[in-house]
Amino acid sequence: MDNILEIKNVTKEFPGVLALDNVSFNIRRGEVHVLIGENGAGKSTLMKILSGVYQANSGKVLLNGDEIDFSNPKEAQLAGISIIYQEFSLIPYLNAVENIFLGREYKKNGVLDKKRMTEEAKDLLDTFEVEIDLEKSVNQLSVAEQQFIEIAKAVSINDNVLILDEPTATLTNQETEILFNLIRNLKEKGVTMIFISHHLEEAFEIGDRLTCLRDGKWVGTENISDLSEKKIIKMMVGRDIGDTFPDREGKYQKEIMIEVNDLKRNEKEEFINFKVRKGEILGVAGLVGSGRTEMARALIGADKVLSKEIYINGKKVEINSPSDALDNGIGLIPENRKSQGLILGLSVKDNISINSLDKILKSNLFINKKEEKKRSQKLVEDLNIKTPSLKQTVKNLSGGNQQKVVLAKWLGTDSNVLIFDEPTRGIDVGAKLEIYKLMNELVDMGISIIMISSELPEVLAISDRIMIMHKNKINAVLDNNEDVDQETIMYYATGGEQYDRAT
Incomplete structure (x- = not known):
């Protein structure tokens, strides 16, 4: 079999940490190779060695049969290995063309050849079958569009190996499908991709082979067609993990812990009103852009509002800043931890x-x-x-x-009220289960949780009630029972007014 990359006995140590321990496996030319493992398994460290960010303490890496030892990412890019991180490296106030050709601009008679760069950028994005306004600064584009620009930048330099680190973490389902179509397109053109993901269903949809790391060691490399989700989880954690979600009994109390009235950020929005009982998990669902995170930030005083009234244990409190929220026992675990x-x-x-x-x-x-x-x-x-x-x-x-x-x-x-905004984004299945169990322990202690999540199975498994937002308003609040499923939530999340399961 034709291997484009060969990783042989690679070891990497940091002070007090053995991040990689004698890791060996191969990447075949033109495949989508899925790399999985729990957080801390060594995935990111290995990818940073491949892309020139780190250097291994021992072992070697072969690219097209030749040993490589990059001292910086630029050397790796020139050799044909590029990595797309979760945190993009784009310059926000430059447009797509300027970002794609940054540092290697075309010139004509000593002047920037903007026409040539624009044409090449357009041709490249056309092959991706995505439409992006090339004149807009990238901070005006969606996360998915920014990601496509990162990929275009990498492919335009060289297209041997492309490393995608959690590429779907901040994408909607529709944007994820567009990305997968792009990956299939690049694969047909012979680009080899290493795809890091904690979403196991993505491995089956887009991958050819899969390698698992655990505690810095190589566990195994298998064809995706020979694997099941249960087997992958066992490879990751070293044991059968049982159910993905812990049991949830829903023993919340009748007493209202927090009541939010007339929350409104601007004149264009409707009032937001809701209550959370003591010991309850209120799941907040909705599409990206529905106003879920904005609602939470306004609640804790991080963003300005036109109006709001907040009651904690029946007592009205003034919350004009996150410090006020902390003083009143409200905490926010934010969407962007870094x-x-x-x-x-x-x-x-x-x-x-x-x-x-x-x-x-x-x-x-x-x-x-x-x-x-x-x-x-x-x-x-x-x-x-x-x-x-x-x-x-x-x-x-x-x-x-x-x-x-x-x-x-x-x-x-x-804190008495904790707001979890995408609490399990970008973390592995074992760590997810630990966080779910922790949330259950917290509500058993009487703490109230508001959980914002884009993962509908998570919302359905963890929540006592589900509040669904659409265009900065609450479109429905449902008791979480056997009559509520992903179809129901998506109906309200896309603006449906009265759900009839028979239609």
Whole structure:
């Protein structure tokens, strides 16, 4: 079989962490090779070695039979290996053409040849069968369109190997299908792709072969056609994990924990009104752009509003800033953990403690280091956060463990209401189950949870009631029972007014 990449006995160590341990496998030319593993399994480290971000401590990588050892990503790109990260590297105020040719612009008589670059960019995107306004700055484009520009940029440099790191994490179902069509198109043109994903159904839809890493070691490489979802999960976690979702008994109380009245951000929007009972999980569903995250940000005072009234345990409270929300026992686990939930340059301990400094101060002047370490260590153990120590810088943790640090930060505040915005985005099936179990434990303690999620199976499995938003308004609130399914939710999410299952 023709291998384009051969990974042989690759080992990578960081201080206190063996990220890759003697990993070996091959990538065939022209295939879509799915790479899976729990958070912290070593997937991202290996891809950064392939793309020149890191260098291995030992072992070697062969590209087209020749050994490679890139010292930076530019060398990798010129050799034909490009990586598309979840966090894009585009310049937001430049347009698509300027981003695609950034650093290698065409010139004619010493002047930028904009016509040639525009024509080539248009021809390239036409082969992708996607339409993008080439004149718009990329910050005016959708996430999917930005991703297509990243791919176009990579393919325009060279098209040997394209690494896609969680490419569907922020896409709608429709955008995901467009991306998959693009992947199929690139495959027909001979492009080899490594596809990293935590969504196992995507492996079956788009992949040819699959490799699993666990705890930095190679577990196995199999044809997708020979695998089942259950077998993949066992490869990832090393055991049968049972059900994807834990049992949910729905023992919420009648008492109202939080009541939101007349929430309105601008004159164009309708009033938003809802209640959450003590010990209840209220799932919030809706398409991207329906206003779910905006509603949550307005609730905690992160965004300005025209009006809102909030009651906690029947008492009216004023929440004009996230600090006010924290003082009143409301916490937000944000959609974007890296830019909004964490301070990446600080340690695990510092991130966990930052919202609860009032609990670890001595005489309101100095931090009680012993108490801070004790509280942080307990939360690390309770949430099974994989870190060499409390001193580890958060940016060096895997995505799933970063998410757990965000959760630990809020659990340390003794909040009564927690808003989870896409709580399991970009994390593996094992870590998802841990977070679901944690949510169940929290509501059993009487904490109320508002869970915003784009994953309908998650909404249906975890929620007691489901609030469905469409165009910045609440379109339906449903008790979660056997009569509610994904079809029902999508009906209301797309603007349906009265659902009749018989039609």
